[in-house]
Amino acid sequence: MEIKAIGCEPLSLKRVFIENGHTxxxxxxxxGYRSLKTALGMAPDDIIQQVKDSALRGRGGAGFPTGMKWSFVPKGTEKPKYVVCNADESEPGSFKDRYLMEYDPHALIEGMIIAGWALGSNTGYIYTRGEYKYLIDIMDVALAEARDAGILGKNIFGAGFDMDIHTHTGAGAYLCGEETALLSSLEGFRGHPRMKPPFPAVEGLYACPTVVNNVETFTSIPQIIEMGGIAWRDLGTEKSGGTKLWSISGHVKKPGVYELPMGYADMEKFIFDDCGGMLRAEYGLKAVIPGGSSVYIMNAGQIVGKNVTLDxxxxxxxxxxxxxxxxxxxxxxxxVVDTTKNLTEFYKHESCGWCTPCREGTDWLVKIFxxxxxxxxxxxDVQLMLDLCDNIEGKSFCPLGDAAAWPIQSAIKQFPEDFRKWVSNGSSV
Ligand SMILES: Cc1cc2nc3c(=O)[nH]c(=O)nc-3n(C[C@H](O)[C@H](O)[C@H](O)COP(=O)(O)O)c2cc1C
Structure with a gap:
């Protein structure tokens, strides 16, 4: 298992390499906490502007611009506001947030307090999947350390700002990573998604303005305040600022967590050089799912010789x-048919059953597989699966339905021969 920064200094991974970096x-x-001191001397709007300048896009999957999300939080409301960290990390293929929480828990706390000051929130929650209990234990120790040092609680660093952060575990449901289902779960209800709009920034936890961000998003905030938004953006590209953590698994010699500048060139080099190339010499590259299971599967022809930048x-x-x-x-x-079947079984199992297209559609897809x-x-059957996907994509209550449809649609498009063999011969040969 490699943990490495390539093409940049380790920023998010910095303390993975420092003994006791979690203390x-x-x-x-x-x-650490230098950025918080700086931020507490800044006007909240100036912090939001720095985050906008950084071109930081949310690292939880959707890539929504973080500064823009923060600017949606209403000002001057009487209601309390909340800062919620989405540490659910249930996406198959994703295992980056756990390293941040294990090796650099204070970076997450610092990022959340800066967000609290910028947004006028005095309360934060870190929500993890149930299986990450061991990380909650680490986070709780770090939160207690911060409280004892006057970094959390009343009058942080003597700046007249109060904030506390609490941890909370779900029971291991993938859907509770979806931000509105997460908020339902945090309130003690079943983890069902909610109608949007209103978006959480306006009406989130307990119907109050709430910013939900991913772990990696929050841990980037102290870096942005330290370097300045534009300088941080320029580590990456104009539209995809900064550096990004990649979790690599499967048939490469050096799987692991890599930090790369956004815009890293290119995907082929990354797989074949940086990750050591294919695990077994007798097999070439066939397919890559680049962004966690909820994205389109790619074939080798879309990658090799195509200069695909990683942004x-x-x-x-x-x-x-x-x-x-x-x-x-x-x-x-x-x-690939087997892989897609496996993913579809996952989505069927994790569908919360709230809406018909997702509940029934994923079940029918598994039956066909x-x-x-x-x-x-x-x-x-191939056309039948495509028709079913068409009836799920964009028609389910939350994006879990899209996530279930995309791997199948793209697998059929990129690997038609694999599907043809199965439906004609009843096997992959
Ligand atoms: C089914 C589903 C599962 C999700 N799981 C996660 C997750 O585990 N962690 C996460 O940060 N975002 C997850 N998301 C995305 C969140 O809904 C939300 O976009 C994200 O927390 C916003 O933070 P960001 O802007 O920092 O990315 C999931 C979305 C869906 C539809």
């Missing part, structure tokens, strides 16, 4: 999406 002492010895725009131009940066690499031994896999496939 308050080492955090402060290595520049939001580069991956869209190449026919997929950056998502969470959870890159899954598959060699020629992989049967099961029939194909047991040798009963029919040539018209």
């Amino acid at each position: 308050l002492k080492v955090y402060q010895d290595t520049g 939001y725009e580069g991956l869209v131009a190449a026919g997929s999406m950056l998502g969470t940066g959870g890159m899954m690499v598959m060699d020629e031994s992989v049967d 099961d029939r194909i896999a047991s040798g009963g496939g029919r040539p018209q």
Whole structure:
């Protein structure tokens, strides 16, 4: 397992390489909480402007501009406001946030307090999946250290600003990573998604203005305040600022968590050089899911010789999406129908059942996959699956439905031969 920065100094990964980097002492010895002191001397609007200038886009998958999201929070309301960290990290293929919380918990706390000051919020929550209990234990120790040092609680750093942050675990439902389902769960209800609009920035936790951001998004904030928004943006590209963590798994020699500048050139070099190339010499590259399971699957022809840059725009131009940066690499031994079936079973299992297209659609898709896999496939099944996906995509209550449809639609498009063999021969050969 590699943990490495390539093409940039480690910023998000900085303290992974420093002994006891998770402790308050080492955090402060290595520049930690300096940005918070700076931020507390700034006007809230100036902080939001720095975040806008940085071109930071949310690292939880959708890539929404963080500064813009923060500017949607209403000013001058009587209601309390909340800062919520989405640490659910349930997307198959994504395992970056856990390293940030394990090795650099104070960076998350610092980012959330800066957000609290910028947005006028005195309360923050860190919501993790149930399986990340061990991380909550680490976060709770870090929060207690910060409280004891006067960095959390009343009158932070003597600046007259109060804020506290609490941890909360879900019960391990993928959907509770979706921001409105997360808020329902945090309030103690079933993790069902809510209608948008109103968006959480206006009406979120307890119907109060709430900013929900990913762990990596928050840990980028102290870097932005330290460097200045424009300088941080210029580490990456104009539209995709800064550096980004990628979690790489599958058939590469050196899987792991890599920090790359946004716009890193290019995807082929990254897979074949930086990640050591294909795991087994006898198998070439077949497919890559570049951004966690909820994005379009790519074939080797979309990557090799195509100079795909690793940023939001580069991956869209190449026919997929950056998502969470959870890159899954598959060699020629992989049967894409089998992979897609596996993902569809995941989405069916994780569908909350709230809306019909997602609940029924994912179930029917799994039934068709099961029939194909047991040798009963029919040539018209491929079109039937596409029709079903069409009835889920854009028609479900929350984006889980889209996430279920996209891998199938793209797998059929990029690997028609794999599907043809299954429906004609009842097997992958
Ligand atoms: C089914 C589903 C699961 C999601 N899971 C996560 C997750 O585990 N972590 C996360 O940060 N965002 C997740 N998201 C995205 C969130 O809804 C939201 O966009 C994100 O927390 C916003 O933070 P950001 O702007 O910093 O990315 C998920 C979305 C969907 C539809």
